[in-house]
Amino acid sequence: xxxxxxxxxxxxxxxxxxxxxxxxxxxxxxxxxxxxxxxxxxxxxxxxxxxxxxxxxxxxxxxxxxxxxxxxxxxxxxxxxxxxxxxxxxxxxxxxxxxxxxxxxxxxxxxxxxxxxxxxxxxxxxxxxxxxxxxxxxxxxxxxxxxxxxxxxxxxxxxxxxxxxxxxxxxxxxxxxxxxxxxxxxxxxxxxxxxxxxxxxxxxxxxxxxxxxxxxxxxxxxxxxxxxxxxxxxxxxxxxxxxxxxxxxxxxxxxxxxxxxxxxxxxx
Numbered sequence: 001x002x003x004x005x006x007x008x009x010x011x012x013x014x015x016x017x018x019x020x021x022x023x024x025x026x027x028x029x030x031x032x033x034x035x036x037x038x039x040x041x042x043x044x045x046x047x048x049x050x051x052x053x054x055x056x057x058x059x060x061x062x063x064x065x066x067x068x069x070x071x072x073x074x075x076x077x078x079x080x081x082x083x084x085x086x087x088x089x090x091x092x093x094x095x096x097x098x099x100x101x102x103x104x105x106x107x108x109x110x111x112x113x114x115x116x117x118x119x120x121x122x123x124x125x126x127x128x129x130x131x132x133x134x135x136x137x138x139x140x141x142x143x144x145x146x147x148x149x150x151x152x153x154x155x156x157x158x159x160x161x162x163x164x165x166x167x168x169x170x171x172x173x174x175x176x177x178x179x180x181x182x183x184x185x186x187x188x189x190x191x192x193x194x195x196x197x198x199x200x201x202x203x204x205x206x207x208x209x210x211x212x213x214x215x216x217x218x219x220x221x222x223x224x225x226x227x228x229x230x231x232x233x234x235x236x237x238x239x240x241x242x243x244x245x246x247x248x249x250x251x252x253x254x255x256x257x258x259x260x261x262x263x264x265x266x267x268x
Contacts, residue, residue: 004203004212008219012036016221018187025225027152027246028185029108032219035059035098042095049111050088051120051143051155053242055191057102061086063094064117070099073122077103077240078193080159082122085142087149089115105189109152109246120149127159132267137166145251154184154245154252160199163235169264170228170257172205176248181255184247186224188231190216190239197237203229206257228257 002024008015016032023029029048033041035057043050052061058072063086071084088094090111096104120142128139140157143149160166176183192199195218204211205227216222216231233239245252256264 002223002225004223004225005214005216006221006223008032013039014041015219018221018223023185023223023225025185027109028187028244030187030189030221030244031106031108032189032221033096033104033106035096035102035104037098037100039098040095041104042093043106044093045088045090045108045111047090047111048108049090049115049151049153050094051107051150051153052086052088052094052096053105053107053142053155054084055103055105055242057098057100059096059098059102059104061094061096063088064092066117068119072100072102075100077191078159078238080127080138082125082127082140083142083157084122085120087115087118087120087143089113089117092117105242107153107155107244112151114151115149118149120147134164135168135267136161136164150250152246152250154250156243158241158243160231160233160239162233162238165230165232166239166241168230169260170230171254172226172228172257173252173254174226178249178251179253182247182249182251182253184245184252186229186243186245188222188224188229189242190220190222191218191241193238193240197234199231199233199237199239201229201231203227
């Protein structure tokens with residue numbers, strides 16, 4: 001069985017470094033920096049495009065030969081305000097110098113040189129409810145299909161209230177068969193509030209060849225190479241996750257698990 005649950009390697013610096021190679025797939029990369037004031041994170045993009053997500057805190061950002069000033073506004077991710085984000089194309093570089101304690105998600109995928117460096121938030125991002133009942137969650141779409149701002153990357157944030165489910169009904173996007181479905185690899189970067197909490201995420205295929213149920217804690221990352229991938233927040237703890245998706249086509253088309261599709265049909 002592949003190791004789908006990745007724990008942070010520490011509490012300061014680059015605590016996740018998930019490459020397409022280390023994940024065993026072809027498109028998505030995700031890194032996470034946890035910085036203290038004065039700490040510096042910097043990388044060259046090579047053949048990959050990057051979306052920097054200032055999850056919380058503030059940093060001075062330089063990228064693609066430009067100074068973007070101090071980015072970041074929310075000091076705690078669970079303030080739920082729109083994040084400050086920056087697109088950095090392939091063949092470039094970026095640098096972030098923390099001005100407060102801050103957390104930066106680095107979302108990567110193959111770049112094609114089709115877009116220039118640009119801010120992606122907070123302007124143009126609005127917290128939007130999705131679902132019904134205890135399937136209700138709230139979404140910040142950073143760079144989904146409706147925004148033509150990247151070559152490959154699809155990036156979004158989701159806040160799941162305590163006692164609710166998310167990425168549900170169970171769905172998959174693991175076949176390159178547009179328009180029925182698109183092949184998209186995916187990572188989930190999780191946070192819980194209060195911080196000592198845990199959530200549940202299951203990744204499974206309909207034939208049972210992959211079936212892992214994981215307890216996730218703050219700063220854990222879950223890899224979704226294929227299959228369905230619902231997650232739940234226990235009573236008392238709300239859940240945040242930052243999704244990164246990419247594949248051969250920058251479109252999000254999925255199919256629900258036939259056993260549970262009746263829920264989507266009922267709530268339509």
